Amino acid sequence: MIITEGLFDAEAMIEAGFANTVSVPNGAGTDFKRSFERFKYSHLADIKTVYIAGDNDEEGLKCRANIAAYFGEARCKQVEWPDDCKDANDVMMKYGKERIGECIKAATDCPITGAVTLNDISGRLDVIYQEGLKPGLTIGVKGFDHLVRFELGRIMVISGYPGTGKSSFEDFILLSLARQHGWKTAIFTPEKYPTELHYMELAEILTATKFHRDSMPKQMMQNAINWLADNIYHIDGEGGAAIDDILHVALQLKQRYGISVFALDPFNYVDLPMIAGANDTQKISNVLKKIVAFAHQQHVFVIVVAHPKKPDDFGKTERAASLYDIAGSADFYNKCDYGIILNRDKERDLTFVNVLKIRFKHLGQTGKCALKFDRKTGRFVGCKETYDEKNDIIYTPLQYDYDNWINATPIVQELPFEDEDVMPF
Structure with a gap:
């Protein structure tokens, strides 16, 4: 016919x-x-x-x-x-x-809507054959660079028990990506209220200087404000926190300012949709599907900070959280490309970054590294790992970075994935 x-x-x-x-x-x-x-x-x-x-x-x-x-x-x-x-x-x-x-x-x-044949992507596949897979980007932190390589269109989930520094680690990553690779960020973070206090924290990380006229010269302050105005955008959650509304604003920021990163911190501030007959796990899965679609369609790197459910023995044992402990749904593990759990070692004053999931080899590898958090600057540095006579690991933090990032030229060393200073699982 x-x-x-x-x-x-x-x-x-x-x-x-x-x-x-x-x-x-x-x-x-x-x-x-x-x-x-x-x-x-x-x-x-x-x-x-x-x-x-x-x-x-x-x-x-x-x-x-x-x-x-x-x-x-x-x-x-x-x-x-x-x-x-x-x-x-x-x-x-x-x-x-x-x-x-x-x-x-x-x-x-007629092309079949929703179907992808090899012929449809043969050009992109040939590029991989001719040039190989390009590894993702690093941010210049010893140990962590060997585990995680950043690539647009991916989802990173960061979790950990209260007090492990999830938001601080996220802020450090966002500023590092913007400074070193030009990846502008849109962030939805209702806990950082009011917004000017979050910008103050970001300015201190950026300049390694306390945000006060007695410590930060006025010109440095103005340079930091100008830089943040061009690179970090906030999404207001006061008018509602439905995922469709949040992603709509993120899309507008992408189209007007060219953001490359969308950060959601924390996930539990997102209102779950009203779906008849659905439980919270199914509603969370629905929200995560929309976030994944946004990352893929808009070619944006997404960071989701999610709290784990509190264990019955919280505070009594040192049991580390897992990605399956995230409150509400195992889909946080299933749908992410990078799954990271943070643990704090209070005795040694170290943050352990446990990379529990990497979807593709060119994005890094699973493993664990120790970082030192500098409270003065809000920055993280890697540690050198050596062994004592009992074969126990000794973590020695590398030299702290006190450079004003606005003026300093970032140096990112390209490293192979394998590293004797990284503890594999």
């Missing part, structure tokens, strides 16, 4: 020798179910191929898509007209019936 968008086009097709032609009754606005459903089993069930011979204009392309969706793309072919013709009637008037026959013979299979 051949389907056209108008009666004159159907008449042109019939005149060209294709009697098995019908037209949609109301052009691009046709209700296909209402128009064709009554013939579904009596006339249409045995038709093996549907040729979609609609118009080439914008409305015609919508009509073509609707026809393919109704009949199923697998049995549809799309007919293309010459560039100077809008429809079958134009072709008949300009070139005659023979050219219409040529267009029918040249019809191609």
Whole structure:
């Protein structure tokens, strides 16, 4: 069967020798179910191929898509007209019936919406073959760089018990990515209220200087404010925290300012959607699916800070949290590309970064490293690992970084994944 968008086009097709032609009754606005459903089993069930011979204009392309969706793309072919013709009637008037026959013979299979074949991505696959997989970006922290490589379009989940420094670690990552790689950030962080206090903290990390006129010169302050204004944007949660609203603002910031990172800290401030019959686990899964879709479609790196559920023996043991301990759903583990748990060793005053999940090898590797948090600057430094006579590990923090990041040129050393100073699981 051949389907056209108008009666004159159907008449042109019939005149060209294709009697098995019908037209949609109301052009691009046709209700296909209402128009064709009554013939579904009596006339249409045995038709093996549907040729979609609609118009080439914008409305015609919508009509073509609707026809393919109704009949199923697998049995549809799309007919293309010459560039100077809008429809079958134009072709008949300009070139005659023979050219219409040529267009029918040249019809191609309709693409199946939502399906990806190797041919669709062959160009990108060939780039990987020719050039190899490019490793993600690093931020210049010994130990951590060997475990995590940052790449746009990915999801990172950071978790850990209260007091492990999740937000501090996230802020350090955001500023490092912006400073070293130009990745601007949009952050939804209702806990950092009011927003000016969070900007104050970021300015202190950025300059390694206390945000006060007695410590920070006015010009340094102004430079920090200008830099933050160009690189870090906040999403207000006062008007509601539905994920659709949050992602809408993130999208606008992407389109206007070109953000590359979206941070959500913490996840439990997101209002779960009202879904009839769904429990919290299913609602969280729904929210996470939308976040993943945003990361992939907008090519944005997403960081989600999520709190683990409090264990019964919290405070009595040193048991580390796992990604499956995150409150509400195992989907935090299932849907992330990087899964990180932070642990604090109060006796040694160290933060242990446990990378429990890496989806692809070029994004890093699982393992554990020790970092030292400098409370004066809000920055993290790596540690050198040595062994004593009992074969216990001794962690020695590297030299603290007190540079003003606005003026200093970042030095990021490219390192191989394998490192004798990283503790693998």
